[in-house]
Amino acid sequence: MVKRLFLYIGLTALALASCRHPEVEIADFETFHVTKVTSGEIVSDGNLNPDIRFMEAGDGEDTKLASVAAIDIAKELLGNIQSNRLIHIAGTYAGHDLDGSPLTLSGKLLLPARGKIKNMLIVSHFTIGANYECPSESFPLEGILAGKGYAVVIADYIGFGVTRDRIHPYMHVESTARSVVDMALAVKPYLEHIGRKPESEEVILLGYSQGGSTTLGVMDIIQDEFEDLLPIKEVYAGGGPYDLAATFDVSMLEDLTGIPCAIPMIVQGINEGDKLGLDISQFFKPVLLQNYNDWINSKNYTVKQINIMMNARSVSDLMTDVGRDKKNPETARLYKALMLNSVLHFIPRHPIHFFHSTEDTTVPFVNGQKAEEFFKGHNISYDFGEYGKHSMGAVRFILSIYKQL
Numbered sequence: 001m002v003k004r005l006f007l008y009i010g011l012t013a014l015a016l017a018s019c020r021h022p023e024v025e026i027a028d029f030e031t032f033h034v035t036k037v038t039s040g041e042i043v044s045d046g047n048l049n050p051d052i053r054f055m056e057a058g059d060g061e062d063t064k065l066a067s068v069a070a071i072d073i074a075k076e077l078l079g080n081i082q083s084n085r086l087i088h089i090a091g092t093y094a095g096h097d098l099d100g101s102p103l104t105l106s107g108k109l110l111l112p113a114r115g116k117i118k119n120m121l122i123v124s125h126f127t128i129g130a131n132y133e134c135p136s137e138s139f140p141l142e143g144i145l146a147g148k149g150y151a152v153v154i155a156d157y158i159g160f161g162v163t164r165d166r167i168h169p170y171m172h173v174e175s176t177a178r179s180v181v182d183m184a185l186a187v188k189p190y191l192e193h194i195g196r197k198p199e200s201e202e203v204i205l206l207g208y209s210q211g212g213s214t215t216l217g218v219m220d221i222i223q224d225e226f227e228d229l230l231p232i233k234e235v236y237a238g239g240g241p242y243d244l245a246a247t248f249d250v251s252m253l254e255d256l257t258g259i260p261c262a263i264p265m266i267v268q269g270i271n272e273g274d275k276l277g278l279d280i281s282q283f284f285k286p287v288l289l290q291n292y293n294d295w296i297n298s299k300n301y302t303v304k305q306i307n308i309m310m311n312a313r314s315v316s317d318l319m320t321d322v323g324r325d326k327k328n329p330e331t332a333r334l335y336k337a338l339m340l341n342s343v344l345h346f347i348p349r350h351p352i353h354f355f356h357s358t359e360d361t362t363v364p365f366v367n368g369q370k371a372e373e374f375f376k377g378h379n380i381s382y383d384f385g386e387y388g389k390h391s392m393g394a395v396r397f398i399l400s401i402y403k404q405l
Contacts, residue, residue: 032190036090039113040139042147043084048074051139055126055394056304076399082149083112090136092162093186095179098169098273106161107183108135108154110146117198119233121145122184123154124207124214126394129261129306131299134160141398148405151191151198155183164299170265171210171244172273173341177217184230202233206401208394209363212240216343223349238355238397239390241363243370244338250364252324255314258362258390261306263318264292270337282330283323344374351379355397362390
């Protein structure tokens with residue numbers, strides 16, 4: 001252990017010296033094992049770093065979204081950054097498999113290169129398709145929040161990073177939220193070990209889209225099991241499918257989906273996560289049935305690329321009549337699992353700030369309405385408005401948090 005510790009210190013010192021930040025010592029540790037250290041600026045010459053990973057523009061959205069949003073964000077950031085240069089620390093940690101058994105997982109910690117750390121900010125990331133998009137392999141958009149003096153912790157989830165060969169249990173709330181909590185528990189002592197312990201013990205949770213739903217799952221787990229170790233300050237949830245059953249109902253009624261790849265991802269994700277043993281052939285039409293394993297499970301394609309290959313917007317183009325009929329026994333089992341994996345089932349003991357665009361066609365606004373209805377009477381705030389479609393909503397969500405932190 002000692003030899004390995006010195007090896008990591010030596011390697012990372014070289015990496016950081018090349019970035020002219022040798023004062024930051026990054027060492028391996030028992031709970032969080034460093035695999036790669038890099039650094040990068042948020043803004044350079046008034047422009048946002050092009051390596052920052054945005055959510056891809058969805059159906060009906062301007063394909064130039066990322067570049068336009070980058071300019072807008074750069075303008076907002078100028079003069080408000082505590083540390084423009086961030087240290088990216090990718091690593092692995094001891095997590096839990098679907099059955100609760102030990103499983104090595106991966107993720108990334110982003111820190112301001114200099115200055116004090118205010119809080120640990122626990123992020124649940126939005127839907128991705130390609131492995132190179134996962135946090136440990138990229139510069140996630142949410143990472144820019146580290147520039148305001150936060151330790152941003154963002155897990156890859158089962159099925160990405162070091163577990164790329166596994167099926168991602170998409171929208172399976174327990175396993176996905178658990179992977180996020182496990183990383184936060186591993187990173188907390190690691191930060192103290194490297195001398196970057198946050199000034200406050202309180203943690204902030206946030207996530208958008210899939211991450212919005214997962215973030216509520218994270219809150220539920222922490223409140224129930226780890227409140228003493230990870231006391232929650234506040235929670236930010238944006239554009240999330242909090243009620244999966246209601247989302248299913250809207251999609252079936254309208255026979256429309258703003259994110260076609262979510263159809264196979266949800267069916268196989270919930271099937272995998274809850275070990276339902278569903279007969280997938282009852283759900284998918286031939287073209288999807290023959291290709292979903294390559295399109296989805298290879299982790300070679302982004303969400304946008306998958307949607308292009310699927311070449312469909314109607315649910316009926318992708319799913320069989322049986323798969324869309326809740327009276328069918330197989331579909332009824334899936335629908336019950338969707339209800340169980342919805343996150344509107346617990347009482348929050350800390351403030352939650354919800355954000356949702358009423359123009360969202362990817363995650364229907366009914367989810368925001370359901371959240372407002374369920375959490376009525378608790379310490380909840382809502383920011384609902386015409387903020388563009390789903391991807392533009394993600395940009396505005398992050399910007400709104402940036403201004404509040």
